Amino acid sequence: MLRKALLPSIFILLAYGFWLSPDFKVISAGVALFLFGMLSLEEGFRAFSGGVLEKVLQRSTDRLWKSLGFGVLTTTLMQSSSLVSVITISFMSAGLLDLSAGIGIIFGANLGTTTGAWLVAAFGLKLKLSTYAMPMLVFGVILLFQRSSQLKGFGYILAGLGFLFLGIHYMKEGFETFKGNFDLAAYAVSGYPGLFLYAAIGTLATVVMQSSHATLILIITALSSNQISYENALALAIGANVGTTITAIIGAMGSNAQGRRLAGAHLIFNVSTGLVAILFITQLVQAVDGLGQWFGIADLDFTLKLALFHTLFNLLGVVMMLPLIQPMTRLLVRLIPEPQIDIERPRYMVPSAVQFPDTAVEAVRQETQRVFDNAQELIIRGLSMEPERVLGDQDLDAELTAQRHYTPVDIDDLYQRRIKSLFSAIIAFISEASFTWKEQQSGSLHWLRDANSNIVEAVKACKHLQKNMQLYLFSEEPAIRREYNQLRLQVVELLRQLDQLRQQPDENSVLSLDETRLTLLEWHREQHLRYYRLIRDAEISPEMGSSLINDAGYVATIKQSLLAAATTLFIQGGRTKHAVERDLALDDAELNEILTLAEQARRQL
Template sequence: MSLGLRRHPPRRVLELLGLVATAALLMARLDLATLATGLGLFLWGMTHLEEAIKRLSGGTLDRWLAEATASTPRAIAMGTLSTALVQSSSLVTLLAMSFVGAGLIALPGAIALLFGANLGTTTGAWLIAAFGLKLSLSHYAMPLLALGLLGSRLLKGSMAGLAGLSLGVGLLFLGIDFMKLGFESVQSGLSLDGLSGARFWHWPLLVLFGVAATVVMQSSHATLLIILAALASGQLPYLPALAIAIGANIGTTVTALIAGLGAGAAGRRLAGAHLIFNLITACVALALLLPLAWLVDQLALLIGMEATAWPLKLALFHTLFNGLGILLMLPFIPRLARLLERLIPEPTHLPPAEARYLDDTALTHADTALAALEQESRRLERRAYHVLCEAILVPSAEVLGHPPAQEVVQAPIAADDWPAVNTRYHERLKPLLAELLNFYARIDVPLTEDQQARLEALYGRSVRMVEAVRFGEVLQRSLLRHAAVASPLREAHDALRQAVAEGLNRLANDPDARDIEAPLEEVRQHWQHELADRLRSHRLDAWLASSLLNDLHQASRLLAALVPSPSNIPPERPTTA
């Protein structure tokens, strides 16, 4: 036994013992095994459903959500609608975090989107209460599962996405039926009637139970399914079920908080907003639990709901307190955004080579991943422009802000003022390029043809930008060797530097400019004739002439690498009407 403990760490041993004990319990209590099976099938179905929706949306969901944040009411409405359609507030939350992190939407709009997502998630309780608990869903689950399993094996593209959708819905239906069957089986052995909430300290404990259940299962829908099934079978009293539902609402913030740990400042702010909103909403709902329960009874009476329709009443309560939370917090969205920006500021001294936008949350969906790559590629390009200015020995402020003056180019050059391009490349470009390539390799979501084209174009553009810097490295060494004012090549090099600087200036002002090589071509043609004249008149030896030709060639290769050809221009992002 001691040898086994040495071979396996204590944690692994405890995990193994836990699995064995759980297996023994489930084998001894088939009713509990049925409950656990139903819960597992439901969670598995939610996973398949999310993946299928990502595949089928092809970026449409992303664009809808991003465009919806133009106004607060529109953002709330779109957050509600999208969550009702995909039945996953976690997916919408992660998309919103990646939008903010990639700079696609502002924080107030993303907060409003999350408010709507909270309201949209209440539709799941309505669907389960109205249909899932009243119908035998396994009758519908079997054909859906058969279609989904076969289709996912045999079909490709969007049809495979439809098969995944069928598989996810089938698993959800089957999970709900197993949960109902499990609670019916344990009716005699399990009763929670003692949790009547008669004592004040019961309510916080019930809320904490809802939080813990949602955290463990990573799904408020799963927690609500358990509550509704227990409520319908008489295992759980009505008022405690309301308190647990409040806790489930708080538990949904855990997904955002976990994602926020790997996100930038913008993503952490949104995770904080989600937590603050859900905590305030839960505190208000808990403080007003009895008045809200009375209001639910009155509304149920008004719309003709049966007095004992407890699952439907819980769904109504769930919608009511989330709507109340939105009404309370709506006027404070701008203040909340400013508060979070003060509490979670952007890092002031981020290392220049460190990526700012390549958060793990951006990998959630295709458009958000591409947006993050575009933002980071622009940072790489700006840094490459600065390094290329150093390669031609001209201050970047004299090139990128305005066309370079001849006086600046013809000024004396001190070699010690210009760091080696190779050093700059390893300090400022190579680490950032490595992060870009790593992020590129980690994109594992379905892409449309346009998205794939944009991704390949961004990849090619970044690689070619670094390729231009490597040409600049060779060019800089030659320019420094002949930097003296009296050098026979200084005049030609000044013309070369001026032409490259003009090309960089054009490109910095217009990333799609195609005429950046024109100034250098004029210099090349002039000096080809001038070299012939000077060689004939013995004013220049052949060794220096060949050096100049090589420098002109390196400068041409540098600019050619920067020219945005049709193959390395990212296609425009598609827009919706």
């Protein structure tokens, strides 16, 4: 209800302001242009990065100091802590970053966002920015009409900078004329009441505009025109810092538990830093005065002092909160636990992940891994065994032979709850994402989609296998009992081999899988001859033999499908190496040809 009333309330307030003062229109237009410029900059960096930013993030966050540095550098370059926050939440949701690394990036982004205030305070108010804005807009718009995504990205960046500069120009001009008709400084409030009041105003302004940069530029231009007092400007800057957490909170609404924990850390950091800054405002102002003299900032240059204050209290917040990262992480994990639900839901494929190609591919890979894990457990239980024993170091043949009872499992129910829900979500996610990306990411999604289809095929084959297994596994006929135990052994031995490959991959993994596939084809051919001999020797009935032949086919399908999925999921190396290894892997026709040649060679001998 409150959210529905917010937008009309903003429109009414703006309309009243436009009616009250024509100069307010100029200021509002400046803010609108500035915000549109920031949106254009974010779009430009998304189009231009093409996954590069994500790769750099992966390699630059293995240490806390690297995470801090990454947050500072990227926010300084892009002048958008919002974009950095969204990317960080997406990577955490995809399982590529842990919570500590994400918190480090957010801390760094808070420091990086202070550079915008320095640039505007030092240069933006002393130059006629509209002179630079016009050429940027012209060249930027021309580039936007080009087909190349890189050129379009440059176009968005140039147009974004142009709108930023134009917005600052109009805000500055608006306040210059506004002060002649209406003096905001007359409403200044001193002391702690004023600090908390203006901090709340700064927070509200940033929540409405969803940009602390825009709020800071507005504060600096108002301060330069003497529309607000220096003390109230400091409080507004503190409030802007608190209000900027709204972007992370909104970005985390569609995220998983990790994303919500990061938004919580962002809120804790900014609110704590803001409270400390207000409580120790006198000491911080004295520190700003002392550092200002050391840097050569004039006593009455309050705009530069505001930029220095903004940097100083954010730096204080980082120093204060860094030792608390691990306790904060543990607290957030307790407060925001992983949801316990009966039906599997995606953990990594959050809405924000689809915006970044490499992040989306990794999210799909992680979800496919979960589908494989669930299918592995389902198949093992469908064969009336325990996963921990199959994947351990027990003698599987002895385990199967010693088993004296069959534990039925409702494979249909488990499939619906544990696999189909995830599989459907993966297909929907890939369908949404795959049409807009470069060939590399689309190819990876293609392989992952096929891997999911193979896993589902394996589960369906296990369901068909279960029917006759329940009938014959503990039959009084030793031959049929032995043969069904051998079918089970074929499946669980492969699952153990794949689990070992997953835990300790090596450079010969693809050759190992090819060898397994070749052995499977040979086994499948030999089984038919074996079953015919058993029928001929009257060890099993023809009805039992036909069931074995069908069920051997289901076992072959399970093994082939699992091998195909494992080739995509478990082979060691990067994405490019995976593609090379897939090219080297033998297809079914080549394997059959090798097997035929081997049989011909044996006959000649």
